[in-house]
Amino acid sequence: MPTLLSVFDRPQDVAAVVTKLKGRGFNDLETYSPAPFEEIEDAVDPRPSPVRLFTLIGGLAGVVTGFAMQIWMSLDWPLKIAGKPYASIPPYVIIGFELTILFGGLLTLVGLLFVGRLYPRFRLDPAYSMRFSAEEFGIVVTCKDRDVSEVDALMRSNSAKEVSLVDA
Amino acid sequence: MTPPPPATAVADMAQSSPAFQDSKINRDILNPTRYVSLPWLGLLLLAVLGVGQAVFSLGYQTYVGLGVAGYQAPVFWAVYIITFVFWIGIGHAGTLISAILFLFRAKWRNAINRGAEAMTVFAVLTAALFPLIHIGRLWKFYFLIPYPNQRGLWVNFKSPLLWDVFAINTYMTISIVFFYVGLIPDIAVARDRSTGLKRVIYAILCLGWQGTSGQWKAHTRTVLHLSGLATPLVLSVHSVVSWDFAMSIIPGWHATIFAPYFVAGAIFGGFAMVLTVMIPSRRIFGLEAYITDYHFENMSRFILFTSWIVGYAYGMEYFIAWYSGVEAEQTSFFLRAFGPYWVSTWIMISANCIFPQLLWFKKLRTHVPTLFVLSVIINIGMWFERYVIIITSTSRDFIPGAWGLYIPSPVELSILAGSFCWFAMFFLLFIKFFPIIAITEVKELAIHEKYGGAH
Numbered sequence: 249m250p251t252l253l254s255v256f257d258r259p260q261d262v263a264a265v266v267t268k269l270k271g272r273g274f275n276d277l278e279t280y281s282p283a284p285f286e287e288i289e290d291a292v293d294p295r296p297s298p299v300r301l302f303t304l305i306g307g308l309a310g311v312v313t314g315f316a317m318q319i320w321m322s323l324d325w326p327l328k329i330a331g332k333p334y335a336s337i338p339p340y341v342i343i344g345f346e347l348t349i350l351f352g353g354l355l356t357l358v359g360l361l362f363v364g365r366l367y368p369r370f371r372l373d374p375a376y377s378m379r380f381s382a383e384e385f386g387i388v389v390t391c392k393d394r395d396v397s398e399v400d401a402l403m404r405s406n407s408a409k410e411v412s413l414v415d416a
Numbered sequence: 417m418t419p420p421p422p423a424t425a426v427a428d429m430a431q432s433s434p435a436f437q438d439s440k441i442n443r444d445i446l447n448p449t450r451y452v453s454l455p456w457l458g459l460l461l462l463a464v465l466g467v468g469q470a471v472f473s474l475g476y477q478t479y480v481g482l483g484v485a486g487y488q489a490p491v492f493w494a495v496y497i498i499t500f501v502f503w504i505g506i507g508h509a510g511t512l513i514s515a516i517l518f519l520f521r522a523k524w525r526n527a528i529n530r531g532a533e534a535m536t537v538f539a540v541l542t543a544a545l546f547p548l549i550h551i552g553r554l555w556k557f558y559f560l561i562p563y564p565n566q567r568g569l570w571v572n573f574k575s576p577l578l579w580d581v582f583a584i585n586t587y588m589t590i591s592i593v594f595f596y597v598g599l600i601p602d603i604a605v606a607r608d609r610s611t612g613l614k615r616v617i618y619a620i621l622c623l624g625w626q627g628t629s630g631q632w633k634a635h636t637r638t639v640l641h642l643s644g645l646a647t648p649l650v651l652s653v654h655s656v657v658s659w660d661f662a663m664s665i666i667p668g669w670h671a672t673i674f675a676p677y678f679v680a681g682a683i684f685g686g687f688a689m690v691l692t693v694m695i696p697s698r699r700i701f702g703l704e705a706y707i708t709d710y711h712f713e714n715m716s717r718f719i720l721f722t723s724w725i726v727g728y729a730y731g732m733e734y735f736i737a738w739y740s741g742v743e744a745e746q747t748s749f750f751l752r753a754f755g756p757y758w759v760s761t762w763i764m765i766s767a768n769c770i771f772p773q774l775l776w777f778k779k780l781r782t783h784v785p786t787l788f789v790l791s792v793i794i795n796i797g798m799w800f801e802r803y804v805i806i807i808t809s810t811s812r813d814f815i816p817g818a819w820g821l822y823i824p825s826p827v828e829l830s831i832l833a834g835s836f837c838w839f840a841m842f843f844l845l846f847i848k849f850f851p852i853i854a855i856t857e858v859k860e861l862a863i864h865e866k867y868g869g870a871h
Contacts, residue, residue: 279629283632283856284636285860303641353594357593366600366631376626381605381609383863
């Protein structure tokens with residue numbers, strides 16, 4: 249199936265075109281942008297990013313690990329310190345808190361790598377080029393052969409600077 | 417079998433690539449990574465030499481033993497702990513700029529946050545060395561970590577020193593993660609504009625970033641969540657550091673005000689350090705269009721504000737010492753100002769409370785050389801603040817018969833100097849190989865300004 253790449257200058261145009269394309273049933277699309285723009289991201293996929301789940305799970309795992317570790321280790325070799333209970337909760341809040349942040353942060357990073365499909369690689373998408381890390385925006389649409397001219401026309405009528413076919 | 421593409425698309429393909437002009441923001445910000453400037457090389461050489469002499473001193477101390485540090489009973493916490501607290505404090509301003517100002521949507525931070533985050537990471541890396549240097553037997557540092565061992569012993573979770581181990585390690589990890597996550601899209605910009613080995617390294621580091629909508633969405637969420645996590649973290653870290661002191665009963669240390677007092681001091685000193693490193697970097701690499709006097713002015717307002725919090729804390733310490741009616745406290749504080757260490761106390765008060773008052777004047781807030789000199793004075797003042805807290809308190813504790821005098825030894829001073837060089841070395845290497853300004857964040861603002869849109 250042919251893939252069309254169109255280039256834009258303004259983020260609003262990208263968001264508008266994406267909405268129109270999706271409205272006409274062209275769902276196999278992707279955008280490239282030099283900076284984050286909420287309107288584009290929401291046009292492509294309005295659902296909230298699942299990264300937040302990673303943060304939550306990491307944080308909960310951290311607080312549980314923190315308290316479990318301290319309580320178990322204190323009971324494993326009981327030492328009376330300053331007349332306090334072996335497992336004394338108030339001082340353990342501090343390390344429990346630190347591990348909440350540590351695990352939460354690390355799992356957020358994992359979430360970013362997983363959700364954003366980030367891994368070391370040298371071969372990028374055929375449509376990607378350095379103009380999208382300059383100041384231009386791109387939309388890539390994969391459609392059926394017979395729809396090429398429709399997509400092409402739609403892009404052009406919505407202020408696309410240029411439209412081209414991508415060699416897969 | 418594909419039909420021939422529409423004529424228009426074919427025409428565009430032919431037109432596209434050759435006349436491509438890179439954006440000005442990319443060219444300007446990546447410029448420092450393109451050539452070796454002489455001032456940069458000179459500074460790097462100095463920094464490496466400074467690290468070298470400190471490594472020599474550390475080797476000597478490790479071989480001979482901690483006796484070569486100037487410890488005298490009852491002072492066994494000295495320059496290493498002071499320098500540790502100093503560098504941890506420096507790190508805090510970076511997190512404040514990158515996380516807290518992000519949550520407050522203070523857009524002016526975009527130009528300085530990368531430099532500030534880098535400063536945080538390198539300051540924490542510097543600080544993290546000092547507990548190890550301080551324990552003397554470097555190879556036993558792993559005793560600090562709870563690990564299963566044949567003796568079945570665990571660490572003491574009720575000790576503030578152990579809280580500190582966890583706080584510092586968490587802070588170091590999260591700062592590095594935050595820094596790296598912010599860098600990913602910028603490294604991709606650098607990757608697209610480099611060749612050969614540099615391109616390979618950038619390509620690995622940026623993890624195949626292409627700026628797709630899904631990647632940006634995940635990225636902005638990640639930055640938001642990390643900011644949410646880093647904000648309470650940064651407040652907790654210096655609080656925990658302050659409890660290393662405040663949880664003991666040494667006069668001068670045993671104060672409930674210590675946590676907020678240390679956090680405010682950390683932000684105060686950290687902002688001064690941001691100015692100290694950003695002013696020369698901006699000048700050497702000609703980034704005046706991005707880091708403007710407006711940014712410096714905003715930072716000096718922070719400095720002025722936190723200077724007042726720090727000044728209030730100093731005053732309150734004296735008040736509580738008097739009001740408590742405890743003789744040891746009163747004597748300790750009297751001797752701070754008028755005892756053998758009076759010079760350091762007055763350096764601290766003048767550098768941290770008196771000199772910053774110059775920032776009331778807009779002329780001086782926007783006069784870069786003044787700001788630079790002032791930021792160096794504040795750095796010195798903040799180092800002396802920790803000197804005063806640590807040395808005067810331990811050297812003058814309960815019984816006059818147990819009092820002693822401490823003078824830093826050459827080994828300690830050499831390692832102190834080395835810590836500045838170590839920090840400078842990392843920072844200099846960073847600005848040579850990575851963009852010192854967050855390219856994509858600046859671009860986000862620029863594109864919004866150009867075309868309008870939500871925000």
